Amino acid sequence: MVGEIKGQITAGKGKYAIVVSRFNEFITSKLLGGAIDCLQRHGASDEQIQLVWVPGTCEITIAAKKLADSGKYAAVLCLGAVIRGQTSHYDYVCQQVTRGIAQINYEGKTPAVFGVLTCETIEQAVERAGTKRGNAGSDAAMTAMEIADVIGQL
Numbered sequence: 255m256v257g258e259i260k261g262q263i264t265a266g267k268g269k270y271a272i273v274v275s276r277f278n279e280f281i282t283s284k285l286l287g288g289a290i291d292c293l294q295r296h297g298a299s300d301e302q303i304q305l306v307w308v309p310g311t312c313e314i315t316i317a318a319k320k321l322a323d324s325g326k327y328a329a330v331l332c333l334g335a336v337i338r339g340q341t342s343h344y345d346y347v348c349q350q351v352t353r354g355i356a357q358i359n360y361e362g363k364t365p366a367v368f369g370v371l372t373c374e375t376i377e378q379a380v381e382r383a384g385t386k387r388g389n390a391g392s393d394a395a396m397t398a399m400e401i402a403d404v405i406g407q408l
């Protein structure tokens with residue numbers, strides 16, 4: 255019999271931090287609603303969920319790193335929406351958040367889940383924020399619970 259570790263998708267007893275960007279709030283509030291709903295449907299109480307609002311996606315990892323380092327959370331969910339404009343700003347915001355989340359994960363203390371939409375158009379973001387293509391916040395919550403359970407078994 256091979257050894258096998260599989261994560262359960264249940265909130266368990268751990269706490270979940272959600273860092274959410276106010277920039278493009280009309281989208282990120284939908285991601286946040288999806289994430290909270292998903293955590294609650296899988297057993298999380300209000301006390302198990304800590305929200306932190308930050309100005310924009312570039313600032314997500316500033317807060318996420320502190321939360322991850324605190325050791326208080328089973329996972330940190332990072333929610334944002336980056337939508338391409340007329341300049342290259344989009345690319346820098348995407349780079350910054352991608353690197354920051356990867357860095358937290360390399361450090362290995364607490365998993366940080368990438369729930370950041372990176373879209374060419376507003377329509378693409380709307381589709382991924384609770385309409386045609388599901389809700390990326392809810393997907394991030396599922397991932398957070400599963401990876402937290404996996405990490406807990408390692």
Ligand code: INI
Nearest residue numbers: 275277309310311312334335336337344
């Ligand atoms: N922040 C976002 O969350 N999404 C965006 O689409 C975005 N764009 O395109 O500019 C954005 N910019 C702000 C950025 O995250 C910082 O808050 C800002 O640069 C100050 O550091």
